Structures are given as C-alpha cells and as structure tokens.
Amino acid sequence: GGKSNLMDAISFVLAEKTSNLRVKTLKDLIHGAPVGKPAANRAFVTMVYQQDNGQELSFSRIIIGSSSEYRINNKVVGLSEYSDELEKLGILIKARNFLVFQVIRAASLEKDAELNQKRPLYIKAKENTAHKIKKLEAARKSLQNAQKCYKKRKADMEELDREQGAVEMARHEFEERMEEEAQSQGQDLQLEENQVKAYHRLKEEASKRAATLAQELEKFNRDQKADQDRLDLEERKKIETEAKIKQKIREIEENQKRIEKLEDYITTSRQSLDEQKRMEEELTEEVEQAKRRIDEINMELNQVMEQLGDARIDRQENSRQQRKAEILESIKRLYPGSVYGRLIDLCQPTQKKFQIAVTKVLGKNMDAIIVDSEKTGRDCIQYIKEQRGEPETFLPLDYLEVRPTDEKLRELRGAKLVIDVIRYEPPQIKKALQYACGNALVCENVEDARRIAFGGPYRHKVQRKKNHNYSLFEQMKAKRKEAELRQVQSQAHGLQMRLKYSQSDLEQTKTRHLSLNMQEKSKLESELANFGPRINDIKRIIQSREREMKDLKDRMNLVEDEVFVEFCKEIGVRNIREFEEEKVKRQNEIAKKRLEFETQKTRLAIQLDYEKNQLKEDQEKVIMWEQTVKKDENEIERLKKEEQRNMKIIDETMAQLQDLKNQHLAKKSEVNDKNHEMEEIRKKLGGANKELTQLQKEVTAIETKLEQKRSDRHNLLQACKMQDIRLPLRSGTMDDISQEEAEESLSSSQKTSSTVLAKEALIEIDYSSLSEDLKDSLSDEEIKAEMSTLQQRLNEQQSILQRISAPNMKAMEKLESVRDKFQETSDEFEAARKRAKKAKQSFEQIKKERFDRFNACFESVATNIDEIYKALSRNSSAQAFLGPENPEEPYLDGINYNCVAPGKRFRPMDNLSGGEKTVAALALLFAIHSYKPAPFFVLDEIDAALDNTNIGKVANYIKDQSVQNFQAIVISLKEEFYTKADSLIGVYPEQGDCVISKVLTFDLSQYPDANPNE
Structure with a gap:
C-alpha cells in the first residue's frame, strides 16, 4: 500500500539493504518494474536535513540499473562517506536506530491469530443450534399470529355476510313500504301529474314577470358576497393583529424579566469578581511566601543532605559500589546462613517521614555487614583482603554489647524510639539494630526535640525529621496554593468572560430586543385601531343591502302569488313555495335513503371481497409457517445431535488437555528444579573454571619447566655423545641420541622435534654408581654447587x-x-x-x-x-x-x-x-534510542495492537518527546493517534492506466488541541 511505499522510500534513502526493502533488486523499486513495465529507467529519493545552525543537508540515493548512486548536496560520494555523514548526525545505518518496523504488531497479535484459527467446533455448533432455536421460536410465534389472524378474518367475513343480508333486507322493506305508500296515494299522484303542465307553465310565466327583479337580486347577492368576504378578511386580520399584540406583550415582559435577571447577575458577578481578585492577591502573596520558605528549607536540606551523602547507597552509581555488592554476594555464598547482609538493606522505616532521621541515627553503621559470629567476621575480612576489596565494617551478633532499651522513653510525649519506627527482617538482626540505634529518639518537630533533649534531668540523643518533612510540607503547601491560585485565576477569567457576555447581552436586550418589540407593539396597536371603523362600515353596507334584498324577494313572492293563486287554491296550499318545499323535501329523503342503501351495499361487497382475499393469504401463511416450523424442528434435532457429538469430542479433548496440562506442570516443575540445579552447577562451574584456569596456568608453567628440562637433558645427552662420553644406561643405547642438529644447516631455527624427545625419553640412565648423598633429593642450590x-x-x-x-x-x-x-x-x-x-x-x-x-x-x-x-x-x-x-x-x-x-x-x-507488550517494547526501543539518539524516529503502525487508552498515552509521550528530543514520523491508521500530530501526510491511490499513489498534506499546528490534557 501507500504507507509501505513511504516506508520503503525512507529506508532506501537511509541506505537500507535491498533485502529489507521487499524486493530482490533495486530496479524493482521503480513503479511498474515488477510487472515488466517500468515507468522510468531511473528513480531517486532525496532527504533534506536541517541542522541546528539552519543549514540544510540533502542526502540522495539514485537507482541506476541494478545499482545505486549516493549524493550529498548533489555531490556523488561513496557508501562509506555517505554512511559517515549520516553517523555524524546520529543516524546509525547498521544499528537502524531510526526505524521501527511492523514487527511489534506481528509479535503481539501472533497469539490472537493462532487462537482465531483454532476456534472449537463445539462453539460453532452451539451457535448454530441457538440460532435455529431462536428461528424456530420466531416461526412458532409467526404461526400463532397467522392462525389468530385467520380465525379473526374468518369471523369478520361471517359478520360481513350477516351485515350484508341485513342491509339487503332493510332495503327490500323500504322499497315495499314506498310502493304501498304510492298505491295508497295513487289518486293524489294522478292529480299532481295532471297539474304538472300547469305548474310548469305558471312557473315560466312567473319567471318572466319577475325577470327584472331576479336580475337585481342576483346583483345584490354578488355584491353581498363580496362585502361578506371583505368583512371576513378584516375580522381575520383583526384577530391576527390582536394575537400578535399579545405575543409582543409576552416578549416585552420576558425581555424585562431577562433584563432584571441580567442586572442581578451582573451585580452578583461583579461582587464575586472583586472577591476572586482579593483571593487572587492573597493566594499570590501566600505562594510567594511559600516559595521563599521552600528556598530557605531547600538550602538547609542541601546542607543536611551533603552531611548524609557519604551514608547513601546507590549500587548502580559506579563500579566501586558494584564491586562491594559482588564481594557481599560472594561471602554470602561462601557462608550461607552466617552472613545476613548490610544493615541498611535489612531494615526500613515504617513511614517515609522517618527516612532521614533513621539514616542520621544509623550513621556509620548503615553500611555495616551483619554476621552471626566473630569468627565469620574475621574469615570474611580475610577473604576481602585476598580479593583486594575495600575495608568493610562487620557487626558479629555474638560479639556486640548492647545496652537494654530504656522503657521510660516510650512514654515521652511527641517522641518515639528510633528502633520502634524501623521494620527489620530477619528477627536475628535485632541485636545489631539495637547496637546501632541505642536509645535514640525521633521527634515530630524541633520544639519537642529541644524539650526532650535539654529539658529533663538527663540528656537524650534526639533526631528531628524537620529537614525532609518541613520541605515536603512547604512544597505541598506551595503546590496546593499554586493550584488554588490557578483555579481562582481560571474562575476569575471565566467570570470576567461571563460578565462581559452578560453586559453585552443586557445592552443588546435593552437597545435591540425590547425597543424593537415596543415599536412593533405600537405599530400593531395603531393597525388594530383602524380595523374597527372599516368593519363597522362594511357591516352597515351589508345590513342595508340585506333590507333591499328582502324587499326584492317580497316583491318576487307577490308576483309568484298572483300567478299561482288559483293553482294553490286548487291543490290546497297557502302558496306555491310551501308546495315546492314539501315536494322537494320528500323526494330528497327518498333519494337519500336509496343512496345510503346502495352505498352500504357496495361498501360491504368490496370489504367482503377484500376479506376473502386476505383470508386466502392468511391460510397460505399458516400452511407456510407450519412447514417452516416442522423443517426447523428437524434441523434443530440434527444440530443437537451434532452438538452432542462435538461436545463428546470436546470432553475427550479437554481430558487430553488436562492430562497435557498436568504433564506440562510436572515438566515445568522439573524444568524449574533443573534450572535451579543448573544455576547451582553454573555457579560451581564458574568456581571450578576459575580453579581450572589457575591449574591450567600452573600446568602450563610446569610443562614449560618440563620442556626446558627435557631440552636440557637432550642437550646434555648430545654433548655426551659428541664428546664420546659413555653413560651407564639401563635401557636404550647412545645411538638413540639424535645428531640431526649437527647435520642440518646452522641457519635452521626449528625446535627439537617431539619425535626425538620421545625417542630419547626411552633412554634410562643407571644412577647406581652415584654416591648415596647424590642419590637423595637435592635442592637447586645444592645441585648447582655439585655441578x-x-x-x-x-x-x-x-x-x-x-x-x-x-x-x-x-x-x-x-x-x-x-x-x-x-x-x-x-x-x-x-x-x-x-x-x-x-x-x-x-x-x-x-x-x-x-x-x-x-x-x-x-x-x-x-x-x-x-x-x-x-x-x-x-x-x-x-x-x-x-x-x-x-x-x-x-x-x-x-x-x-x-x-x-x-x-x-x-x-x-x-x-x-498485546497492548501491554507493545507499550513495553516501545519503552525498550525508546530507552535504547536514548543512549545514542538519532535526530528522528520512523515508526510503522506501532499502535496496531493498542486500545484507545494506550494509544492516547503513547501518542502524548511521542508528542512530548518530539518537542524536546527527537522528530517522529509515525505511520498510523487510527484516528486517535494521528490527531495528535503536528501535520498529516495522506497517501491515496489514483486510478488510471495503472494505479499510482498521490500525497496530501495538512498542517494541524495552526489548530488548537481540543483536549490538550488528555
């Protein structure tokens, strides 16, 4: 991916080997080269490094064919010079102190991947069974719901059938009743039919006579409707205006309430701000006093610490302390159970506040070594002398004379015996601790110390713990006051900002909202006042027109009455309007009743058809869910059998696993025992190796002497042979003595051959003729004198x-x-x-x-x-x-x-x-980097195995270090990590004839950190 290409580019320009760049040859790094279509013949990467003085160095590495060329500031140099320049900047190519590859991630996730690959089959079978059971339950519920719906739908259909029958019956009864009424009123109906033509003729004649009046009435109706619409509009506007006025009144009241609250809040805030400023001044003064007090106490503490400096132990400070620690371990091994250790290592104060007091009391005995007896102490002193170690103080428990503890001192107020504030282990060293502490006391403050030391008839050795605790107290007090000061300053700043916003809000509410609402209210009230006259005018016009319309209607009725006067008398009604109203009313009632029957009948028919279709669908659903339930039950039965089979396998595997665990524990115990034995053997082997080395040196010296003696013997034998001196021999002859040296060139520098010496070793000289005094063992001086x-x-x-x-x-x-x-x-x-x-x-x-x-x-x-x-x-x-x-x-x-x-x-x-391992690995990497640091670090997805909490911690650490110690280039895919960066570089693919990578950059330093303390 893009980030890997970026990592390869950085590694390439920093002279990384080809084997570490994911390619076989350098030319494969060129885009398209691995597929035989290189984008170019050459490629290069340039790194620009800015030094502390502002100068820039450019390092370039260029791919030319299958090799590469190195350049510094565009000048061609060799690899060695290139590496030397990088090393001057702290960039070590061989050590790779600037790169952290993705190995941490792989190592930390390896176990998880292994576990994911070996998931038990039982869990899968269990999940399948549970899934099927849930599915079966859902299917059963769906079946129950479908059956309920089917039953309900069937009952609804029966109810609709009954309702349809009742409607049809009521309609039939209504038609029969109408027919009976028509038959009973047949004569009237015939008379009415004979008079229909007269009615229509008279109606036309009345219309012609009142045509002018009708036109005037129509005009009045149009005008009346227009005025009525205008009246309704004005009344609606009036109501809306009144509602707006009420709304503005409420807003004005709310503005006034808000102004009152803001004024009260501003007054309170100003008082609080004055109080905060006063507290800030007081705290500032207290912090300054505490800092001055800390400086005074630190000066006093430094003086005391200088006096105690010789008594402190730091085993890793220098080789001298390490040497003393090694000698102590050696004598512990030589005298196990007899050498307990140094006094300071075997005891510690019960509370930290007693540390300096205890150190002062122990004094020169603090580094003393505690042993069980005087003899052990002398043997240890002799061993240290042989090892040329520094002098040590020993406290033999059988030799020390200890005064008994004064029990009255435990009753003193404000003081404790030093030995009572010390924990020690083992109990056998109590005598040595009593010897070192005596009846010394530790007090809470200097007043108690003076009172106890000089106030009574006896003088007591008293140690106060002021130096340390007073300093800590003052420091804690100063820090607490500084925190309070920061809090007060923060509160004051927040209060000032809120006060500023409140004043701005108050001013805006007064000058803008309240004033605007008052203006709008006045405007609306003036508009409301204009609505009354207009509405009254329109009402007067409507009322006047209604009177005119009534006159017109009366005149039209008179015309109709004149025309229909004979007809009305004939049919027995007062006027034609009464006849028309009765006739139309009855016909409308009959038509309405028939329409109701037809509508209800149609509705029931449609609903009945719909319910039949739904009933059919519900029946199909019931059949489908019954089949699904049956299928799921069969599947669950099969899965349970499979689950039982897998469970059986798991039980067998768990039993085997338990056996293996037991074997592992046994083997682990054996390994631990063997490791202990190996450690003991290794220690013995170390001692034996030292002895062997010494013996080998002695053997070498003896062999050297023996070779010298053999050479001397050879020379003597040769001299005897050359001088023709016949020696008495028990075995061998004088001819066995080699004369090859005499025959070879004198310039030869070879030594006497081992073959010659071995041959001469067979020669045994007969010393029986020597005198008895020469046969005895003689010293070198005696031999020399005799010779x-x-x-x-x-x-x-x-x-x-x-x-x-x-x-x-x-x-x-x-x-x-x-x-x-x-x-x-x-x-x-x-x-x-x-x-x-x-x-x-x-x-x-x-x-x-x-x-x-x-x-x-x-x-x-x-x-x-x-x-x-x-x-x-x-x-x-x-x-x-x-x-x-x-x-x-x-x-x-x-x-x-x-x-x-x-x-x-x-x-x-x-x-x-995995996350803890990654954090630990990063700690080790950063610690190694701190020894000879490179100016920058390139980190590849170090956050892959981290959770959000650890990501934040690591990111904050790298951010802090990048400000002070080194520059960090981090490759990350997690938002929690890269949001902490100063700038971002994004790599993305761009589609085309071939996929190429593009780069985006974004500077985050110009945006403040939303969570700076996280």
Whole structure:
C-alpha cells in the first residue's frame, strides 16, 4: 500500500539493504518494474536535513540499473562517506536506530491469530443450534399470529355476510313500504301529474314577470358576497393583529424579566469578581511566601543532605559500589546462613517521614555487614583482603554489647524510639539494630526535640525529621496554593468572560430586543385601531343591502302569488313555495335513503371481497409457517445431535488437555528444579573454571619447566655423545641420541622435534654408581654447587688431557655449533613467550574495552527504561527492569526484561496483553534510542495492537518527546493517534492506466488541541 511505499522510500534513502526493502533488486523499486513495465529507467529519493545552525543537508540515493548512486548536496560520494555523514548526525545505518518496523504488531497479535484459527467446533455448533432455536421460536410465534389472524378474518367475513343480508333486507322493506305508500296515494299522484303542465307553465310565466327583479337580486347577492368576504378578511386580520399584540406583550415582559435577571447577575458577578481578585492577591502573596520558605528549607536540606551523602547507597552509581555488592554476594555464598547482609538493606522505616532521621541515627553503621559470629567476621575480612576489596565494617551478633532499651522513653510525649519506627527482617538482626540505634529518639518537630533533649534531668540523643518533612510540607503547601491560585485565576477569567457576555447581552436586550418589540407593539396597536371603523362600515353596507334584498324577494313572492293563486287554491296550499318545499323535501329523503342503501351495499361487497382475499393469504401463511416450523424442528434435532457429538469430542479433548496440562506442570516443575540445579552447577562451574584456569596456568608453567628440562637433558645427552662420553644406561643405547642438529644447516631455527624427545625419553640412565648423598633429593642450590664442583674437576681433567695430547678441533667446532643453535632456540622461545604475553594483554584490554562499551550502553538503557515506561504508562506505579544473565560478560548471554503494568502485580512478559507488550517494547526501543539518539524516529503502525487508552498515552509521550528530543514520523491508521500530530501526510491511490499513489498534506499546528490534557 501507500504507507509501505513511504516506508520503503525512507529506508532506501537511509541506505537500507535491498533485502529489507521487499524486493530482490533495486530496479524493482521503480513503479511498474515488477510487472515488466517500468515507468522510468531511473528513480531517486532525496532527504533534506536541517541542522541546528539552519543549514540544510540533502542526502540522495539514485537507482541506476541494478545499482545505486549516493549524493550529498548533489555531490556523488561513496557508501562509506555517505554512511559517515549520516553517523555524524546520529543516524546509525547498521544499528537502524531510526526505524521501527511492523514487527511489534506481528509479535503481539501472533497469539490472537493462532487462537482465531483454532476456534472449537463445539462453539460453532452451539451457535448454530441457538440460532435455529431462536428461528424456530420466531416461526412458532409467526404461526400463532397467522392462525389468530385467520380465525379473526374468518369471523369478520361471517359478520360481513350477516351485515350484508341485513342491509339487503332493510332495503327490500323500504322499497315495499314506498310502493304501498304510492298505491295508497295513487289518486293524489294522478292529480299532481295532471297539474304538472300547469305548474310548469305558471312557473315560466312567473319567471318572466319577475325577470327584472331576479336580475337585481342576483346583483345584490354578488355584491353581498363580496362585502361578506371583505368583512371576513378584516375580522381575520383583526384577530391576527390582536394575537400578535399579545405575543409582543409576552416578549416585552420576558425581555424585562431577562433584563432584571441580567442586572442581578451582573451585580452578583461583579461582587464575586472583586472577591476572586482579593483571593487572587492573597493566594499570590501566600505562594510567594511559600516559595521563599521552600528556598530557605531547600538550602538547609542541601546542607543536611551533603552531611548524609557519604551514608547513601546507590549500587548502580559506579563500579566501586558494584564491586562491594559482588564481594557481599560472594561471602554470602561462601557462608550461607552466617552472613545476613548490610544493615541498611535489612531494615526500613515504617513511614517515609522517618527516612532521614533513621539514616542520621544509623550513621556509620548503615553500611555495616551483619554476621552471626566473630569468627565469620574475621574469615570474611580475610577473604576481602585476598580479593583486594575495600575495608568493610562487620557487626558479629555474638560479639556486640548492647545496652537494654530504656522503657521510660516510650512514654515521652511527641517522641518515639528510633528502633520502634524501623521494620527489620530477619528477627536475628535485632541485636545489631539495637547496637546501632541505642536509645535514640525521633521527634515530630524541633520544639519537642529541644524539650526532650535539654529539658529533663538527663540528656537524650534526639533526631528531628524537620529537614525532609518541613520541605515536603512547604512544597505541598506551595503546590496546593499554586493550584488554588490557578483555579481562582481560571474562575476569575471565566467570570470576567461571563460578565462581559452578560453586559453585552443586557445592552443588546435593552437597545435591540425590547425597543424593537415596543415599536412593533405600537405599530400593531395603531393597525388594530383602524380595523374597527372599516368593519363597522362594511357591516352597515351589508345590513342595508340585506333590507333591499328582502324587499326584492317580497316583491318576487307577490308576483309568484298572483300567478299561482288559483293553482294553490286548487291543490290546497297557502302558496306555491310551501308546495315546492314539501315536494322537494320528500323526494330528497327518498333519494337519500336509496343512496345510503346502495352505498352500504357496495361498501360491504368490496370489504367482503377484500376479506376473502386476505383470508386466502392468511391460510397460505399458516400452511407456510407450519412447514417452516416442522423443517426447523428437524434441523434443530440434527444440530443437537451434532452438538452432542462435538461436545463428546470436546470432553475427550479437554481430558487430553488436562492430562497435557498436568504433564506440562510436572515438566515445568522439573524444568524449574533443573534450572535451579543448573544455576547451582553454573555457579560451581564458574568456581571450578576459575580453579581450572589457575591449574591450567600452573600446568602450563610446569610443562614449560618440563620442556626446558627435557631440552636440557637432550642437550646434555648430545654433548655426551659428541664428546664420546659413555653413560651407564639401563635401557636404550647412545645411538638413540639424535645428531640431526649437527647435520642440518646452522641457519635452521626449528625446535627439537617431539619425535626425538620421545625417542630419547626411552633412554634410562643407571644412577647406581652415584654416591648415596647424590642419590637423595637435592635442592637447586645444592645441585648447582655439585655441578660447579664437577665442572671444576672436569676442567682440571681437560687441562691434563690437553697437556697429554692434541685437542680434537673438529669436536670443539661441533660443540660451538650446537651451543649457538641452543642459544638461538632459547632466544626464539623467549620471543614466543613475550608475544604470547603481549597477545594476552591485548586480549584482556580488548575484553575490558568491550565490557566498558557494552556496560555504558546497558547502564544508560537500564537507568532510563523505568522512567520511559512510567511516562508511556502515565502512571508512577509502572515499573520496568533490565538484568543481564551473565554479569561478568553480559554480551555473551541474554538480557532479562520484565515489566509491572500499572495497577497489576508482577507477571512474566509472555502473560501480558498485546497492548501491554507493545507499550513495553516501545519503552525498550525508546530507552535504547536514548543512549545514542538519532535526530528522528520512523515508526510503522506501532499502535496496531493498542486500545484507545494506550494509544492516547503513547501518542502524548511521542508528542512530548518530539518537542524536546527527537522528530517522529509515525505511520498510523487510527484516528486517535494521528490527531495528535503536528501535520498529516495522506497517501491515496489514483486510478488510471495503472494505479499510482498521490500525497496530501495538512498542517494541524495552526489548530488548537481540543483536549490538550488528555
């Protein structure tokens, strides 16, 4: 993906090897090259580094064919020079102190992936069964609902049938009744039919006579309708205006109430602001006083701490303390159960406030080593002298004279015996603690100390804990006051802002809302006042027109009455209007009743058809759900059988697993036992190796002496043979003595061969002719004296011999040659011995340098990792430890790394969660990086295994460090992480002939952090 390409580009320009870039050859890094369609023949990546002085260095790496070219500031350089320039900036290519790949993520998620791949079949079968059971329950409920709907629908249909029958019967009865009424009134109906023509004729005649009046009435009706509409409109406007006026009155009242509340709030806020300012001034003064007091107490504390500096122990401060700790461990191993340890390590105050007082009282005995007896102490002193260690103080429990504790001191008010505020382990060291503490007292304050020390008839050794506690108290007081001051300042600032907003709101409410509402109210009231006259005018016009219309109607009725006067008398009605009203009314009632019957009949028919269709669908649903329920029941039966089969397999597997766990526990116990045995054997082996080394040195020295003696014997035997001195032999002959040196060139520098020496070793000289005093073991001085005597006698005999006969010059030349060769061999041996000694010294020097370099790095990492882990975890209870498996040569064996996660007890690293492992790994990485830091860090998805809480902690730590120590480039896919960045670089694909990556950048530094304290 895009982020991997970015990671490859950064690694490429920083001279990473090809094997670490996901390709076989460099040219495969060019876009399209892996598929045989490279986008170009060359490609390059340039990194620009800005130094502290503002100068910029550009590092470029260019792909040319299958190789690469390196450039610095556009100047071609070799890889070594390129690497040297990067190392000057703190970027170590081989150590890769600037890259963190995605390995952490893979390691932390490996277990989870393995578990996901091995999910039990039983769980799947159980889930399938549960799913089917739920599905069956749902199907049964649906079946029940369908059956209920079917029954209800069937009952509704029966009810509709009955209702349809009742409507048809009522309609039939109505028609019969109408027919009977028509038959009973048949004569009247015939008379009415005879008069129809007369009625229509007279109606036309009346219409013609009143045509003018009808037109006038129609005009009046139109005008009356228009005026009525205008009246309704004015009345609606009046009602709306009145409602608006009421609304404005309510708004004005609310504005007035708001103004009153705002004025009250502003008054209260100003009083509170004055109070806050007064408190701010008081707290500022108190903080300044506390700071001055802290400075005074710190000066006093520094003086006391300087006096106590010699008594403090820090085993990791320097090699001297480490050496003392190693000697202590050695004597503990030599005298197990007899050496308890240093007094300061075996006891501690019951409360932190007593630390300095206890340290002051223990004094010089604080570093003393407690042993069980005087003899053990003397043996330890002798061992320390042999190891050339520094002098140590020993407290033998059987030798110390301890005064009994004065029980009256425990009754003193405001004081405690120092021994009573100390916890110690084991109980046997109590005597040593009594010896060191005596009857010393610790007091709460200086007044009690003075009172007890000088106020009574006896003088007491009193230690006050003021130096530490007063400083802590003042610091806590100052911090508390500073926090209160910040809170008061924050409250005052908030109050000022709220007061400002309230004043602005008050001003706006007065000048804008209230004034505007008052103006609108006045405007509406004036509009309302105009509605009354207009409405009254329209009403008067309508009333006047109604009177005119009534006159017109009366005149039209008179015309009709004149026309229909004879007709009305004939049919027996007062006027034609009464006849028309009765006739139309009856016909309308009959028509309405028939329409009701038809409507009801049609409605029931439609509803009956709909219910029949729905009943058919409900019946089909019931059949479908019955089939579904039956199918699901069969499926559940099958799944239960499968579940039982899987459960049986799981039971068998669990039994096997339990057996394996038992075996694992047994093996683990055996391994622990073997590890303990191995540790003991390793310790013994270490001692044995030291002894073996010493013995090997002694053996080498003896072998060297033995070789020297063999060489001397060989030289003597050769001299005897050359001088023709016949030696008495028990085995072997004089011919076995080699003369090859005499036959070879004198320039040869080879040593006497082992074959010659082995051959000569078979020669056994007969010493039986020696005198008894020479057969006894003689010292070197005696041997030298005897040889000197024999040499003197030999010289005398040689002198006599020379006087008797001429010397054999050839023999003497041969002797000189042999002597020269012997001297040459001796010189070569001495030179070889010196070279070996020099080589050994060089080896020891390199070994020491290697140890010093490794230890410098290790001590730095071990010291920083705990602080870094605490900072990453955002919790001071978090702990991280590093310890070498081989303290003498730590680089030969592994390093133990353990962490205690916040709020949890100690657990092995393998038992930590994925997120905890990632945080621990990051702490180790940052600790290693802190030794020789690179100016930047490239981190690839380190947050993959982290939850939101740990993501926030890690992101905040990296953000803090990037401000002070290094620049961080982080590849992340989680919003919780990358929202903490100063700027974002987004990589996205762009579709085309081939997919290419595009880059987006976004600067977040110009936007404030929404949650800066998270």
